[in-house]
Amino acid sequence: xxxxxxxxxxxxxxxxxxxxxxxxxxxxxxxxxxxxxxxxxxxxxxxxxxxxxxxxxxxxxxxxxxxxxxxxxxxxxxxxxxxxxxxxxxxxxxxxxx
Amino acid sequence: xxxxxxxxxxxxxxxxxxxxxxxxxxxxxxxxxxxxxxxxxxxxxxxxxxxxxxxxxxxxxxxxxxxxxxxxxxxxxxxxxxxxxxxxxxxxxxxxxxxxxxxxxxxxxxxxxxxxxxxxxxxxxxxxxxxxxxxxxxxxxxxxxxxxxxxxxxxxxxxxxxxxxxxxxxxxxxxxxxxxxxxxxxxxxxxxxxxxxxxxxxxxxxxxxxxxxxxxxxxxxxxxxxxxxxxxxxxxxxxxxxxxxxxxxxxxxxxxxxxxxxxxxxxxxxxxxxxxxxxxxxxxxxxxxxxxxxxxxxxxxxxxxxxxxxxxxxxxxxxxxxxxxxxxxxxxxxx
Numbered sequence: 001x002x003x004x005x006x007x008x009x010x011x012x013x014x015x016x017x018x019x020x021x022x023x024x025x026x027x028x029x030x031x032x033x034x035x036x037x038x039x040x041x042x043x044x045x046x047x048x049x050x051x052x053x054x055x056x057x058x059x060x061x062x063x064x065x066x067x068x069x070x071x072x073x074x075x076x077x078x079x080x081x082x083x084x085x086x087x088x089x090x091x092x093x094x095x096x097x098x
Numbered sequence: 099x100x101x102x103x104x105x106x107x108x109x110x111x112x113x114x115x116x117x118x119x120x121x122x123x124x125x126x127x128x129x130x131x132x133x134x135x136x137x138x139x140x141x142x143x144x145x146x147x148x149x150x151x152x153x154x155x156x157x158x159x160x161x162x163x164x165x166x167x168x169x170x171x172x173x174x175x176x177x178x179x180x181x182x183x184x185x186x187x188x189x190x191x192x193x194x195x196x197x198x199x200x201x202x203x204x205x206x207x208x209x210x211x212x213x214x215x216x217x218x219x220x221x222x223x224x225x226x227x228x229x230x231x232x233x234x235x236x237x238x239x240x241x242x243x244x245x246x247x248x249x250x251x252x253x254x255x256x257x258x259x260x261x262x263x264x265x266x267x268x269x270x271x272x273x274x275x276x277x278x279x280x281x282x283x284x285x286x287x288x289x290x291x292x293x294x295x296x297x298x299x300x301x302x303x304x305x306x307x308x309x310x311x312x313x314x315x316x317x318x319x320x321x322x323x324x325x326x327x328x329x330x331x332x333x334x335x336x337x338x339x340x341x342x343x344x345x346x347x348x349x350x351x352x353x354x355x356x357x358x359x360x361x362x363x364x365x366x367x368x369x370x371x372x373x374x375x376x377x378x379x380x381x382x383x384x385x386x387x388x389x390x391x392x393x394x395x396x397x398x399x400x401x402x403x404x405x406x407x408x409x410x411x412x413x414x415x416x417x418x419x420x421x422x423x424x425x426x427x428x429x430x431x432x433x
Contacts, residue, residue, distance in 0.1 A: 009184060013173040013206050019180075021189075021207075035207065067207045069173070 002028075003061040005089070010082035011071075018071040020079045022087055023063045030054050036068035046076060053077050057084055057097065103147070103171075105178055108137040122146050123161055131158040138178040140171055150175040152183055156316055157193045176206045190224040192316040211311075214339045218332045220317060222310075230309050231348045237304050238349050241270025245353045246346070246386075248312055250277040250403075253284045253429070254292040255422050257357065257401035260394045265355035266300045268389070273349055278308035279315050283407055288429065295425035311340050334368050338375035343383045353387045360393065360400050396421050 007023040025031060030051055036043060046068060053076075054062060068076065081098055110116045119139065120130040133153050140148040148171040150160035157179055162171050183191055193203055197216050204210070208221035245265045251258050266272045274297070276290050284292075286307075294305060310316040318337040345351075354376060359366040369390065376386040393400040401421045409418045410430055419427055 007189060009180075012177040013180075014177065015170055015173070019177070019207065035204075037205075065207065067205070069205075 002059055004059060004084060004087040006087055008083045008087035010086065011079040013067055013069065015069050016071055016075070017069055018076050018079050019067040020076075020083050021065045022080075022083045023065075024087075025061055025063045028060050029062075030060060031063040033063070033065045034068065035066065037070050038068070049073055049076060050080060053080050054084070057081070059084065103140055103142045105138060105140050105174060107178075107182070108139045108149070110134070110137055118146060119149055122149065122163070123159060126161050126164065128159060128161055134158060136179070136182050138175055138182070140175060142166070147171065148175050150179050152179050154315055155183070155188050155191050155310075157191055160193070160195070172202060173206065190222065190226055192310070193221045195219055195221070212336060212340050212343065214332070214336045218336050220336055220340070222316075226309075227311055227344060230311060231344060234306065234345065234348045237273075237306070239271040239304070240350065243269045243353055244349065244351050245269030245272040245355055246275065246349070246351045247272065247355050248275045248277065248308070248341075249293070250282055250313070251289050251293050252282040252403045253289060253406060253422070254296045254426050255401050255403055255406055256396075257394050257421070258293070258403075259296050259423055261355065261357045261391055262297050262300060262303065264391050265353075265389075266303050268355075269302065269353065272300075272303040273351060274303055274305045275308050275312050276305065277313045278310075279313070281315065292426050292429055296423045311345060313337055331367070331371065334371045335375055338372055342376055342380075342386060346386055347383055351386060352384075353389055355389050355391055357393050358390050358400075361402055361404065 004022060004024045007021065009019065009021040011017055011019040013019045032047055032050055034043060034046060036046060046066070050064060050066065054060075054064070064080070066076070071079070085093060108115065108119065110119075116130065119137070123130055131151050131153060134151040135154070136152040137159070138150050139146060146163070147166045148162040151158045160172065160175060180191070183189070193208055195203065197213055197219050200210055200213070200219060200221070203221050206223075208223045209225070211220045211222055211227055213219045245268060247262060247265055249258060262272070262274065274293070276286070276293060278286050280286050282289070290305070290307070297303060297305070308314065317340055318333045354372065356369050356372065359369055373388045376388050379385060395401070397420070399405070406418065406422055415427070415431060418430060422430070
């Protein structure tokens with residue numbers, strides 16, 4: 001299962017949070033569109049974090065749009081995981097994988 | 099943020115509350131939006147300090163009290179509105195605003211589509227305009243005169259047919275856009291089919307589905323509330339700028355054909371705006387020549403779709419027969 005079923009989102013636009021929208025795509029690609037208030041300093045780190053997090057969940061056909069307002073790493077990760085779980089709506093969440 | 103601030107969805111069946119929000123919006127120079135489905139307000143204790151509304155896929159009436167600006171309230175309002183839109187399955191949103199707010203809404207994930215005369219802007223949070231442009235580009239034809247018509251055809255009459263025939267004669271190729279918004283008496287699907295049947299004898303024309311970017315509730319909300327007797331001129335200009343700067347260049351359009359408008363003030367004004375907006379020189383895009391074609395008359399009256407709707411209401415098929423093509427007549431008889 002390397003795709004997501006439908007689009008979904010998680011998070012808010014508020015300070016120290018991130019608003020993450022994900023969409024299924026047809027290409028085998030993790031497509032990231034990042035808008036961040038700390039792009040200059042942490043843009044690459046955030047992109048690495050997102051890629052790693054998506055790969056850990058075994059997903060590779062996905063488009064991710066992130067509005068980041070200076071969220072800490074674990075916030076971004078949690079928001080992204082929440083969005084992916086919402087998109088796939090599994091009955092049982094495999095907590096040990098998160 | 100101060101924890102005493104609370105956000106709630108607003109019940110606007112309550113006239114007293116609507117009045118309160120109305121006067122709040124008036125105090126910062128906005129009107130209460132004419133049509134709105136959901137409205138979110140923020141209150142500090144009992145004082146109204148921010149609000150924002152959703153009408154279909156368009157965000158409207160977003161405002162923050164001057165004394166509370168710079169606190170990030172707008173971000174909470176936007177989050178609330180996006181949550182509501184998502185819960186209704188609407189993901190692609192539009193915002194009308196003024197140019198001073200571009201950066202603010204960019205921070206909420208919106209991209210600028212068009213800034214018209216530095217007075218009004220339209221933004222969207224998807225890249226659907228780009229996708230639509232790519233789709234159009236595939237249907238591009240080369241020629242000296244590439245004509246275009248935008249029509250609602252509610253429903254298709256002999257007048258529309260004449261306009262398309264004349265325009266096609268004057269063009270190497272003609273692009274015909276059908277207004278997509280389903281806010282007219284006749285549904286888009288039916289209007290589109292009737293146009294297709296009514297122009298099947300013309301060889302050099304492509305018929306396109308309109309989109310959110312041509313006379314839609316997003317680009318041009320006041321087009322569909324004509325009974326107000328006045329159209330928002332800014333909306334008309336915005337619609338025309340998008341046409342000129344985004345859509346026409348993709349298809350290489352050089353001309354736009356319109357029928358003269360003897361009855362409807364709104365459309366007549368739109369036509370006038372069109373001449374200025376499309377023809378005046380600009381650094382952004384090539385001018386498009388606007389050609390007015392005189393409407394055909396029948397028994398001393400110009401043929402109009404509103405006349406057809408009136409006759410249809412009275413089931414007057416004898417008179418209808420004179421002003422609509424056979425395909426439209428059959429459709430109306432079958433309704």
